[in-house]
Amino acid sequence: MSGNIMIVDAVATNRIVLKVKLTAAHFRVSQAASAAEALRAATITPPDMIIASATLPDADSAAFIERLRARPDLAAIPVVILLNVDDQPGRIAALRAGANDVLSQPMDERVLMAKIRSLLRQHHNLQELRLNAGPGGAAGFAEAQSSFANRGQIAIVAQNRAEALALRARLAQCTTHRLAIIATDQPMSAQVGARRTDIFVILTNWENRETGLKVMAELRASPDTRHSKIIVVVQNTAPRLTATLLDMGASDIMTGSTDASELALRINNQMQRKKVADHLRCRVQDGLRAALIDPLTGLYNRRFAMPFLRQLIETPDEHPKPFAVMVADLDHFKQVNDTFGQVAGDAVLRQVAALLQGNLRDGDMIARIGGEEFLIVLPDTPSAVARGTADRLCQIIGAAAIALPGGAPPAHVTVSIGVTLVHDNRAEGARGPLDLDNVLEDADRALYGAKARGRNTVTYSATSAA
Structure with missing residues (x-):
């Protein structure tokens, strides 16, 4: 995995040593000797990650992170703080300030x-979501942060239930999130069920590493938990296990003693990042939905309908099933707009739809x-059923009293419907193989026939048996 990593340290020797390690791992490296220099350089070329000493000449780690997070263009960059010694208060301060991780x-x-690979992977995934979310993606970061007050669902996963209960009791004093316990001897999916879990906290150690690895693999493979954050607490020093868990998809890892206050901070930080990702994911889904849905009526649009119909026509089947294609068009719709106005016309379209x-x-x-035109496809539908459906739709629209805005009397509109009936992968009476254009032309031709017959009626294509 490649990435641009900025090292921020006042001591040149420290920068050189770390640069050698990172360069050997094929990372691109830039350097800065102070917080101010780092911010200037990041403004010109934003790095994918910053690894900074806790002791900078012009700012402590908390101040540096605060200045970084205050910049919208730099706020999402993952930051790792390096401590000269294993300093618990310093670690807590850096995590509270928003550091993604703290190393001693x-x-x-x-x-x-x-840890670098894990943080870069999460960062790139977030950047991809932000890009796919469109122009509002960057603003979404701040919006999601503002909604962080919502309580989350945390599941503690442990082989030893007594340890899980003890950790839950300590965490309950440090966080307001809902805390549950999940056993490792039952499938994760069965225990999670329909309950949305934001973060899983897995307790493991070298001795029961196989269980921890199994739980991690199961959580990452399940569609119900693949977007959940996972924090692993490795209860002893096990570098190989720690590295493996991170490469398997752990969002964060604690090693050594299980300090509840530090774990609560890591949970809060992961929860905030999950809210950002969830927010962006919703924006992406909304964008996809908007691309396929007509905003006025809430029906599918042409972009969805044509591939749907093409797949129905072209998908080979040993036992083809009959289907029907209808084009329905409101009669004299221009008169509705001219008489009542466009707002009323929109109301008519919504109610007819x-x-x-x-x-x-x-x-x-x-x-x-189209403006007042609808395409209806009835898969796996015999001719008799399709005919009954078309007649019923025509009668229902003609009999409906369409409410108009502003207290105007209800409007009455009619619809003309052209139908082509297809069976055995062929239109009734058609010659040659079916294709999308031919089927639509048959339905359109039938619609023109309905209009010519005086509207408010159903007509079948010439290739459909009358």
């Missing part, structure tokens, strides 16, 4: 590289493909 000298190189959709089966597809 001397560092095990395997653990250092695994709801009536059409409400009288179709769950597996049927309806889309708005």
Whole structure:
């Protein structure tokens, strides 16, 4: 994995030693000797990660992180703070300030590289989400942070229930998140169920490492937990196990003693980052939905409807099932807009769309493909059923009283429907193989026939048996 890592340390020897290690691992490295120099350089070329000494000449770690997080363009960069000694108050201060991790000298190189890979992987995933979320993605970081007050669901996973109970009791004094306990001798999915778990805290050690690795693999493989954060507490010094767990997808790792206040801070930091990722993921899903949904009626649009119909036509099947394609068009809709106005016209379209959709089966597809034109596809539908559906839709629209805004009297509109019936992968009476254009042309031709017959009626394509 490549990435641009900035080393911030006033001592040149420290920078050189770390640069040699990182360069050997194929990372690109930049350097700064102070907080001010680091911020200037990051503004020009934002790094993918910053590894900074806790003792900078112009700022302590908390002040440096605060200045970094205050910049929208730099706020999401992961920061690792290096302590000269194993200083618990210093670690707590850095985590409270928003550091992604804190490492003490001397560092095990395997653990250092695994933590860097893990943080870069999470950072790149977040950047990809932000990019896919569109122009509002960057703003989403601040929005998600502001909603962080919501309580989260934490699950403590341990082989020893007594240890899990003891940890839950200590954590309950440091956090307001909901705390649950999950055993390791039962499937994770069965215990999680429908309950959304934000963070799993796994207690493990070298002796029961196989159980910890199994739990990690199961959580990362399940669709219900793959977006959850995972914090692993390795209860002894086990560099190989720590590195393996990070490379398997652990979001964070604590080693040594289980300090509840430090773990609570790590939980809070992971919870905040999860809220950001969840927020961006929702934006991406909303964007995908908007690309396929007509905003006025809530029906599918042409971008969804055409691939749906093409797949139905072109998918080979040993036992083809009949289906029907309808094009429905509101009659004299321009008069509705001219008489009542566009707002009323929109209200008519929404209500007609709801009536059409409400009288179709769950597996049927309806889309708005033009101003007042709708495409309806009935998969696995015999001709007789399709004919009955088309007639019923035409009658329902004609009989409906469409409410108009502003207290105006209800409007009455009608719809013309053109239908082509398809069976055995061929339109009734058609010659040659089916394709999307031919099927749509048949339905459109039938629609023109309905208009010519005076509207408010159903007409079948010439290739469909009358």
